[in-house]
Amino acid sequence: MTVGDRLNRDYFEDLQSTLSAPQTNSFSVRILYYLDYLYLKKIFSRKHKRDGLS
Secondary structure, eight states: OOHHHHHHHHHHHHHHHHHHSOOOOOOOOOOOOOOOHHHHHHHHHHHHHHHTOO
């Protein structure tokens, strides 16, 4: 048996054990929010100018 044969066999054995494992129900929510650096920089520079901090 070569290393390649062993890897293929282990992969399919792992796949079989994964598929035969009991199924669990799960629900997940993911919220991603990206901040725009240039937009925030513009907002903060306006605030500093308005407050006389620049």
